[in-house]
Amino acid sequence: MKIDSKPLRYAHAEGHTDVCYTEDGRHIITCGHDGDVRIWLDIEDDDPNSHCVGESALAVCFKDNRLYVATDNHAVQAYTFPAFDKDGIISRFTAPITQITSKPKIEALGCTSENMEAKICSLEGGAPIFVMSEHKGPVLSMAICPHMKYACTASGDGTLRVWDIDTQKIVKEISCVPKINTFYSAKVLCRMDFEPSEGKYLAYPSNREIIILSCENFNQRMTFTHSTIKCAMSQCLFSPCGQYLSGSTVAGQIAVWEVDSGTCMGIIEHPTSHNVSAMAWNPKGNGVLVYCDVAGQLGMLVNCYGRDSSKSGETESEDVEMVDKDDDNDEILDNLIEHYESDDDNAISLEKIKNETLGLVEKDDSRPPSRVVDHTPINEPVQAPFQPSSTPIHLEHRYMCWNDVGIVRCHTAENGESSIDVEFHDSNLHHGIHLNNYLNHTMASLSATVLALACPTPSKLVCISLVGSSKEWSVSMPDTEEIVCLAATTDVVACATDARFLRLFTPLGTQRQVLSLAGAPVALAGRGARLAAAYGAGGRLWLDAVCARSGRVRSWAVALSEGARLSWLGCGAAGPVSADSAGRVRGLREATGAWLPLADTAAHRRGDSDSWFIVSVCEGTQKVRAILCRGSSYPVTVPKPIVTELPLQIPLCELDTEKGQYEEQLVRWANTSPDVDVKTARETALKLFALACRSEIEQRALELMELLRDDRLLPLAAKYASRLGRMHLAEKLSNLAETWERESDNLNVAQNLHTQGLDSQDSNDITNSEQNLNASLIIPQKTTKKKTENDTPIKPVPIKSSPGGARNPFRRQPDSTKAVQSPLSLTERTLVEVHAADDKTENDDPLKPQVGEAFVDWFSRNKTLLEEQHSELTPSELTRHCVRTFKSLQTKSNDNSQKRKLDDVVDDPPVTNAPKQSKLSAFAFSKKN
């Protein structure tokens, strides 16, 4: 027998309306926004008994021949029934009362109020039995278990709390309630219910499901949902026998399930899709359910048990205590309990077989299929899907997306109409866009070429191309597939669906690719042709790095702080970047597969309740762009918040020391792709080298140079070491240079083969392998820089054993390192200045007896010319410079043949084979280890 819906009828003015039955099930009592309480004999009663109780009445409850009404003076007023005389005030609150509830077996009333309190009061008034005051938002609803052991409240702070009435403690907290500031704007009322006969179960609505918890350990037992339920469930209510469960959605759908079999008895759509504000089962147990909606209408469903309500009403005597006497129902419920308690799959449930064979549980194939999911912790989703840099959907004004390109905002008016506006940071890129959100898009992603929007039901992807004239295209998801994550980049639009597909489109709407994800999608981000898709599988988070161009996918486990959730996902220049709820920002180095902690935003908080809302991570400038949210988790839309740039910082040890800071810089620059001049990096490296030298740890200084493997840094380091009087170290460094040179010669052939192999591969792979090889180097950008640098490289000449000769290799440096010297402002300049004095004497003394005269001749001959060339130098500096020039000229002419050879070797490779050489050197380095 199908559920039948009686036509709706007007009961009260528009607004929250409550309904209940008298205990004998003969009268329906409603109260509403107009402040009237009406007593109906039946839904077809044309002349209900009306009583005015005030300006408005939010809640009504019938108990022991008395009526309890929540009046506009924030009190629970008792009335006698049927006389309707005032019979005292049960309790008072300081804000409107949102629900009054009770159960047939208990002698108390549960009242909830907007003032963040819920009370359990005795029926005679007086001091409340239990005041629950730990809520942080308006209390929306309450349920008390039939044994008065537990109470459950749902509050607008987002939490559902289960209280132990005896100990007055919270025993369980679940966040399932949409956050809301006031009861009046709440769509989801989150009305829970305890199973009425034994109180062994608690049912509560959570998103699109009704979840049943066991009251023994408050673990999830079952969930009820249905494929046609497309929006959030608002209420659930057990039938008086506990055998059936009704639930309503915010769109006015009412569904009835049979609890033990999980069969959906039917789903009734509200004719005008108004939110159902209250439901009540007829205590007669005849399958009659009355409900009220926010438009003030009263409706009735009959035959909800799959049997004829009128017949059952006739056959079953009008027994008030029917619930207790219905042995059949109790038995079934017991069976049901046993069935679900035996989690062991191998356990054979006799009752179940009995039920099936004896046909105790009727199954009607004509009913739409529904899902009953047995929950075990592993199957629970690791994390709900989210859009990076967006604020929660329930907010009236929310950010759908805030990234480097622009801001997408969504404004929802009170009448439910919403609009989307898009603002571009760079107004030259595109003018702002304003559109009406007819489809109720909840997700948005923005790139320089395309704006992508997506709505969940019926799921559709709408994209507006920003290139050229704005062209809009849209694509619908097949069947019931729903988009849960969305990302748009300049090259690709990607969406992840609940069918665990990752669908790729071009920015102009060509379908490119469908991939299957190995788990439920959590977040999606992209940059260029590369995408990062986070999904939960096996109780943890994974990340797929997808290259849209080559279709190559690599999976990585996501690193998170303990107990933290993924809160942001992005794609930096060097790979995917994640942030967790503990404030840690991490970057994935795809080449090595390592997660590198890049920053800790929590360290920049000004107060404990502050948080950073991450907008983007820019590795070029080494900054995290984020918005400081004072005392909240999400930024407000008005006034428009200001993006702050937080520095990236690798959490090395002892960052307050100079050494730690330099080390941090080098590690950071090596592992990210910063816009840092290679010279700056060399400068830092040299400073670190100097620190090691000065603190008398020569081995560390040498090790550092070996590690860095930079053939330009080496001469500078050797020079510094020799000036510091550490000849031993300088010698070792020169030897190192020789070794490198030899290695590069030996491996010339191997290197050629290597590059040939690489060339045949995808271009993306090449960059990756390049990164891969560079990873062992401290200054990775050396490769790219070298290509552009055309100045002659510095090469140390083999060192001689005499102390004077130790500096010989660098004699030519003043000429060739001119360009290199300037950025090394700190070290080099001071070096030159500090050692200028003894430089001169040392250089002049040994040379004078041999070539003194020749120099003087040469100098006087060329003096005017030299002065013109170096007009910026003082006379003494000029002389020094000329001495050097002269000497270099001399040596050049002396061993010209040998020099030429060296220069040939040096000149060619850096220009043509620069990246190969670095690859090679890295290779050599790793081989060495």
Add this chain to the structure above:
Amino acid sequence: MDPFEIEFIGENRIVSIIPNFSHDKIFLICGEFGPFRAGLPMNVPLWLAVMLKQKQKCRMVPPDWMDIEALETIKEEEKISRFFTKMPHEHYMIEAKLILGVAAEDIPRAAEIKTIIKDIWDIRMSKLRTSMDALMKSGGSYGRLDHLTMMEINSVKPLLPQAMDELHRIKMMTRQTSSSTLNSSTFSQSGSSQNK
């Protein structure tokens, strides 16, 4: 000096803006600014900020001191104190006038801020007038006033020096007449009217 000239001086103050365009560094006489990165805050001189705002090329970031709570405290202190209190900076009035004039929509609670700054200005001006009055009445020839901003000093300029000149002239005349009548001249004026 004209108020406009003081405004010109004050326009050199550095303020924060969020540009809606991207551009390389620019090199100005007063220094180099930039690079301009769309959507990210940066510092520029006030005059440039005003110019960009007028061209709708940027959004102003409210200066730290342009905050209701901070200004309330300043106002209260100013009210309680007999002396002038320290202002957020030398050109607060100019900065407030220019920013609130051109970019009121970028400043939260702009109208309230406007009122409160005007209140502070009024309190200070009345204080300044009282001080001047006291100075005149006590017949002192100098006084000390701390924490006066350039604009405030300028506001008394048309009146005070001229009045002092007149006073001086009168004094000289009385001295001449008295010295002609009395042989023993009495210099009773200490000239130490402390107004601070």
